[in-house]
Amino acid sequence: MIYLFLCIALTFGAEVDVNTFSNYIEVSQEHVHIEWLLDLDGQYINATSQSIFRVNSNKLKQIDLDIYQLNIIAVYMTSTGNVLKHNIINKGDQSLLQGDVLSIQLDRVYTRGEYINLNIKYNLDSKGARALGFLTKEQTYSKTVPYLFSQCEDNNCRSIIPLQDTPSIKIYFTATVLVKDPRINVFMTGNKLYNMKFKLLNNYENLQALTIYQFELNIKIPAYLIGIIAGEVVEKSTGNGTYVIAEPHFIDDYAQELSDLPMYMKEMQEYIGPYIWGDYKIVILPASFPFGGMEHPLLTFASPTIIVGDKSGVGTAIHEIAHSWVGNTVTGRNWANFWINEGFCVFLERKILSKLNGLDSVKLDAINGNSSAYTSMQTFGLDNSFSSMHPNTTNRNPDEATSRVPYEKGYQLLTYLETLIQEDPFQKFLRDYIENFKFQSIDEDQLYQFLLNWVRKNKQEDSQKIITEIQKVWKKWVYEPGLAPITIDVTTPLFTNANNLAKAWIDGKGEIPEQANDFLQYKPNQKSVFLQYLIDNYKDVETAVMTKIDEQYKLTFYKDQKTGYKWYRLILLVKYDQGLEGVHDFVSKVGVSSYLKVLYDLLGQNYNKQAYDWFDENKTFYHPVVVQAIEKILQKYPKKLIVE
Numbered sequence: 001m002i003y004l005f006l007c008i009a010l011t012f013g014a015e016v017d018v019n020t021f022s023n024y025i026e027v028s029q030e031h032v033h034i035e036w037l038l039d040l041d042g043q044y045i046n047a048t049s050q051s052i053f054r055v056n057s058n059k060l061k062q063i064d065l066d067i068y069q070l071n072i073i074a075v076y077m078t079s080t081g082n083v084l085k086h087n088i089i090n091k092g093d094q095s096l097l098q099g100d101v102l103s104i105q106l107d108r109v110y111t112r113g114e115y116i117n118l119n120i121k122y123n124l125d126s127k128g129a130r131a132l133g134f135l136t137k138e139q140t141y142s143k144t145v146p147y148l149f150s151q152c153e154d155n156n157c158r159s160i161i162p163l164q165d166t167p168s169i170k171i172y173f174t175a176t177v178l179v180k181d182p183r184i185n186v187f188m189t190g191n192k193l194y195n196m197k198f199k200l201l202n203n204y205e206n207l208q209a210l211t212i213y214q215f216e217l218n219i220k221i222p223a224y225l226i227g228i229i230a231g232e233v234v235e236k237s238t239g240n241g242t243y244v245i246a247e248p249h250f251i252d253d254y255a256q257e258l259s260d261l262p263m264y265m266k267e268m269q270e271y272i273g274p275y276i277w278g279d280y281k282i283v284i285l286p287a288s289f290p291f292g293g294m295e296h297p298l299l300t301f302a303s304p305t306i307i308v309g310d311k312s313g314v315g316t317a318i319h320e321i322a323h324s325w326v327g328n329t330v331t332g333r334n335w336a337n338f339w340i341n342e343g344f345c346v347f348l349e350r351k352i353l354s355k356l357n358g359l360d361s362v363k364l365d366a367i368n369g370n371s372s373a374y375t376s377m378q379t380f381g382l383d384n385s386f387s388s389m390h391p392n393t394t395n396r397n398p399d400e401a402t403s404r405v406p407y408e409k410g411y412q413l414l415t416y417l418e419t420l421i422q423e424d425p426f427q428k429f430l431r432d433y434i435e436n437f438k439f440q441s442i443d444e445d446q447l448y449q450f451l452l453n454w455v456r457k458n459k460q461e462d463s464q465k466i467i468t469e470i471q472k473v474w475k476k477w478v479y480e481p482g483l484a485p486i487t488i489d490v491t492t493p494l495f496t497n498a499n500n501l502a503k504a505w506i507d508g509k510g511e512i513p514e515q516a517n518d519f520l521q522y523k524p525n526q527k528s529v530f531l532q533y534l535i536d537n538y539k540d541v542e543t544a545v546m547t548k549i550d551e552q553y554k555l556t557f558y559k560d561q562k563t564g565y566k567w568y569r570l571i572l573l574v575k576y577d578q579g580l581e582g583v584h585d586f587v588s589k590v591g592v593s594s595y596l597k598v599l600y601d602l603l604g605q606n607y608n609k610q611a612y613d614w615f616d617e618n619k620t621f622y623h624p625v626v627v628q629a630i631e632k633i634l635q636k637y638p639k640k641l642i643v644e
């Protein structure tokens with residue numbers, strides 16, 4: 001093992017990405033241009049990609065790219081049109097998990113420093129393209145035209161573009177998208193162009209009837225940050241270069257809820273430094289969007305669950321803004337270093353939230369975050385590498401390792417470092433870190449070396465003491481599964497109060513506690529603590545308690561879906577049958593993957609028939625990656641035949 005590690009370290013100087021089949025070390029993709037003709041009714045895309053590769057080895061004969069269920073028609077040299085031989089190498093049991101290899105035989109041997117320009121003609125459809133959610137027009141609010149949205153992270157971009165699908169490689173991205181229906185508006189990662197900068201690669205019948213959109217991004221990005229939406233959507237300015245995009249019916253309400261976007265941007269820049277990407281646009285997607293948010297540059301996606309009506313859900317928007325620095329400018333090199341994106345991002349998010357909502361509120365967020373990370377660790381197993389900040393994703397789809405663990409343990413590590421280094425110098429460290437690694441993909445080893453050097457240089461008197469403390473915990477914190485080796489201080493009366501109220505409910509066995517009305521003043525994060533206490537002690541929660549809580553707080557069909565989700569978890573754990581219709585309504589209206597995975601797991605255990613019936617009902621509403629995840633969960637609970 002040590003020998004192998006040394007070999008890798010000596011050869012590449014950094015950790016390789018085990019989740020790509022591309023030969024990205026010998027040859028690196030520099031630029032990807034795509035030309036797509038969208039057929040949203042047929043759920044089909046006619047595509048051509050044009051790429052520039054830089055050769056990094058001395059005898060390059062082939063280029064291997066990642067693909068997932070793509071139909072490859074031809075590969076040819078951009079300049080001459082000469083067709084190149086290609087093979088699809090089927091990866092056996094990895095084929096449906098992580099995809100296959102498109103292996104392209106070059107026309108000669110290439111050497112270090114040369115560039116290769118290639119075009120690939122291909123097509124894709126809704127069956128194979130697991131990065132895409134195709135909604136029929138009936139699934140949209142206005143029901144006029146269909147809707148398309150993508151989710152490439154972690155490694156789903158290979159299901160829409162043949163490329164080096166690894167965060168180790170950053171590319172310039174440009175696109176031409178053609179649509180047949182002029183009512184369909186398109187947005188992609190990058191700036192929308194209005195002057196037809198890119199010549200068309202193909203001839204189209206009836207070209208004048210097509211609407212053409214073009215996009216360009218002048219900063220390199222990893223493939224997982226490529227995103228698209230197409231549908232009847234409009235954008236509305238929220239001031240100072242910030243915009244909200246949504247279906248027309250919702251745009252005014254959403255823009256109102258997100259009217260503080262310019263202020264969030266200002267606060268973030270004051271803390272971490274200038275924003276370099278251009279206009280900040282946030283799309284509020286239809287309900288089947290599987291995540292809370294996704295940080296594509298210039299085109300953040302967010303779930304409608306963040307729109308609560310009182311701005312209490314907009315922490316997600318602040319999180320996605322923070323990714324403009326951590327994740328998008330400095331990027332984790334592979335999925336084992338995902339915490340380099342997310343841990344830093346949560347740290348920045350909570351820095352700004354503590355200014356806006358106070359430190360006690362942020363402590364509640366940290367408590368809630370840690371509790372969902374711990375739930376994931378219990379599901380993975382406390383000694384499983386997925387319960388560490390550095391998951392081993394060899395031969396796995398890295399999506400399987402996705403959980404709050406890297407977010408929260410990463411946040412806790414940075415908070416601990418901040419207490420060692422002190423608040424103002426730590427802010428300087430973060431700014432220097434961004435400056436030093438901007439536009440690069442890095443791993444935790446590079447971060448670690450940079451941190452130690454920075455402390456040596458900037459904390460002269462205390463530096464040795466601080467370095468010793470860091471060295472004591474670093475390896476354990478990053479590599480070992482389970483809870484972090486040091487617990488950060490999150491004590492707050494808000495937590496104690498919510499726990500005491502929940503305990504009083506349980507002890508009352510159906511009597512209403514004296515302080516019951518406190519709950520009505522709670523913000524969502526304090527409600528979440530209250531409900532988490534009941535979840536942790538669900539075996540002691542009697543049906544009479546559930547009935548009274550529901551009467552008092554009206555939690556079934558609750559409008560804030562974060563709170564609703566925890567209440568429904570409790571309903572399924574306690575087997576509170578009277579609340580089941582609320583769960584049914586929730587899983588039919590909310591497409592967020594992390595919620596659905598937990599709820600379907602509990603449904604499978606305790607309400608087998610409903611699990612299968614409700615999944616069948618909602619399959620076409622959920623995003624393909626969610627359908628796959630739920631199918632996997634339900635395999636654990638085979639369908640019971642009910643004789644009527």
Ligand SMILES: [Zn+2]
Binds near residue numbers: 319341345
């Ligand atoms: Zn994030």
